[in-house]
Amino acid sequence: MDVISLGTIIDAAAAVLQLNILFWILIGVLIGFVFGAAPGLTATTGVAIATPLTFGASFEVAMALLLGIYSAGYFAGSIPAILINTPGAPGNAATALDGYRLARMGKADLAISLAVVASVIGGVFSIVVLMFAAPVLSNFALKFTSVEYFSLGLFGLICVSAVSGGSLAKGITGAAIGMFLGTIGIDEVGGTMRFTFGMPELQGGVPLIPTLIAFFAVAEMLLQASSHLDASLLPKQQIHRILRLPGLMISHSWLLLKSSLIGTFIGILPGTGPTIAAWIAYGQSGRRKAEEAEGEEIAAVRGVIAAESANNAVTGGALVPLLTLGIPGDTVTAVLIGALLIQGIDPGPFFIIEHGDLFAQILIILLIAAVMTLVLGLGARRILPKILTIPARILLPVIGVLCVAGGFAIHSIPFEVGIIAVLGIAGYILARFGFPMAPIVIGLVLGPIIEINLRNSLVANDMDPTVFITRPISAVLLIAIVVTLAWSARRSLR
Numbered sequence: 001m002d003v004i005s006l007g008t009i010i011d012a013a014a015a016v017l018q019l020n021i022l023f024w025i026l027i028g029v030l031i032g033f034v035f036g037a038a039p040g041l042t043a044t045t046g047v048a049i050a051t052p053l054t055f056g057a058s059f060e061v062a063m064a065l066l067l068g069i070y071s072a073g074y075f076a077g078s079i080p081a082i083l084i085n086t087p088g089a090p091g092n093a094a095t096a097l098d099g100y101r102l103a104r105m106g107k108a109d110l111a112i113s114l115a116v117v118a119s120v121i122g123g124v125f126s127i128v129v130l131m132f133a134a135p136v137l138s139n140f141a142l143k144f145t146s147v148e149y150f151s152l153g154l155f156g157l158i159c160v161s162a163v164s165g166g167s168l169a170k171g172i173t174g175a176a177i178g179m180f181l182g183t184i185g186i187d188e189v190g191g192t193m194r195f196t197f198g199m200p201e202l203q204g205g206v207p208l209i210p211t212l213i214a215f216f217a218v219a220e221m222l223l224q225a226s227s228h229l230d231a232s233l234l235p236k237q238q239i240h241r242i243l244r245l246p247g248l249m250i251s252h253s254w255l256l257l258k259s260s261l262i263g264t265f266i267g268i269l270p271g272t273g274p275t276i277a278a279w280i281a282y283g284q285s286g287r288r289k290a291e292e293a294e295g296e297e298i299a300a301v302r303g304v305i306a307a308e309s310a311n312n313a314v315t316g317g318a319l320v321p322l323l324t325l326g327i328p329g330d331t332v333t334a335v336l337i338g339a340l341l342i343q344g345i346d347p348g349p350f351f352i353i354e355h356g357d358l359f360a361q362i363l364i365i366l367l368i369a370a371v372m373t374l375v376l377g378l379g380a381r382r383i384l385p386k387i388l389t390i391p392a393r394i395l396l397p398v399i400g401v402l403c404v405a406g407g408f409a410i411h412s413i414p415f416e417v418g419i420i421a422v423l424g425i426a427g428y429i430l431a432r433f434g435f436p437m438a439p440i441v442i443g444l445v446l447g448p449i450i451e452i453n454l455r456n457s458l459v460a461n462d463m464d465p466t467v468f469i470t471r472p473i474s475a476v477l478l479i480a481i482v483v484t485l486a487w488s489a490r491r492s493l494r
Helices: 006-016 019-037 043-054 059-076 078-084 090-104 108-141 146-163 168-183 208-226 242-251 253-268 274-283 287-294 296-325 331-342 356-380 384-389 392-411 414-432 438-460 472-493
Strands: none
Touching: 006 019, 006 059, 006 356, 019 043, 019 059, 019 078, 019 356, 043 059, 043 331, 059 078, 059 108, 059 296, 059 331, 059 356, 078 090, 078 108, 078 296, 090 108, 090 208, 090 274, 090 296, 090 438, 108 242, 108 253, 108 296, 108 356, 146 274, 146 438, 146 472, 168 438, 168 472, 208 392, 208 414, 208 438, 242 253, 253 274, 253 296, 274 296, 274 438, 296 331, 296 356, 392 414
């Protein structure tokens, strides 16, 4: 299919660049900020709640509201990740590692600025890809079978285990703990019950958001409390001038491009989403090498840029299979299918051909939402770090209340608050022994994906394990895993 014509783009711009449409984009972005930044709430939740409100609205108004939430919500989860080490959404968990580290150095302003700019660049990059290469890339994504999904999931897990800090052995052990947590619940392949101990609340598995809150927020809160942190020890936050950001981004331009490519490509793969994209990009950021050569701050900068650019590049990438195949790329685009059906539009192979003008409107709305996210994010960056000036004896209990509220708000189940308490204490004990939290969480996310696709691959190929090395894409990913492990082991020995 050819790229949409200039005339179609001009007509779409005329339809979108109206005061009422811009107003709804702004409302969507603001809602996205709220849902993204509140632990326990996500962009998916925001879009799901707002979708029924679009009954009777025009296509432009509906997409302005929903895509505004979609675009801003993915970024906004980085705000609590940076300030209080509590990812607003699973896709921002990687950002918490280095974003919070910068905040503890007194550079939360820098971390938020980097997250905003990297997010917008990743989002805009994916929009360009969506415009020019949607059909080609979606056809490539169709080549992924359960064999490739297994290798991709294992690659992401190894990347995080190798670069998340501490020893490689502890990283892999943490990933194994996370994968074990991922086996709890009903076996999706065999249908048997595993490790639920008769608790019906665990039949659906260990809930992800409470687990994130437990391992990242509660464990950190307990560590801070056990260290008797005093208000006088809290760092004074430094102001980072916006004029320095372009130079910083240019110096990390290759990292931005690579991470945006990773995020866009992962977004194109149906059922993956920003969590996997952010972790793989974080693992490929070269932050460990940068820490050895240039110091902890530069390593943290690279980590934030990689995670956030990949996280937001998923937005455009996930729309590729939705608008060309009718298959959602992530949870938000799954909800957007319903929004399009409300408008009487059936997404699929003929959508762009038959509705090129609507496709162009989607591109322009995403672009405007990205600009609004940039302006609002940079505008609020100096206000948000003031949270860190609150004395620890006040801040830590407030974070505790937010953790409980966020965990309960998801499904209004007290059991999930208990999950936060139990796993938070477990995370604290593991952290005291030097185990990194990231591999545990990503093991929980990727464990079921790895297991299900491994079993499906073997069943579909008469239990022949050589299928993983005879299929080219899978073989390349497995080679990358071996190289990553060898590099990490060599670094540990040195």
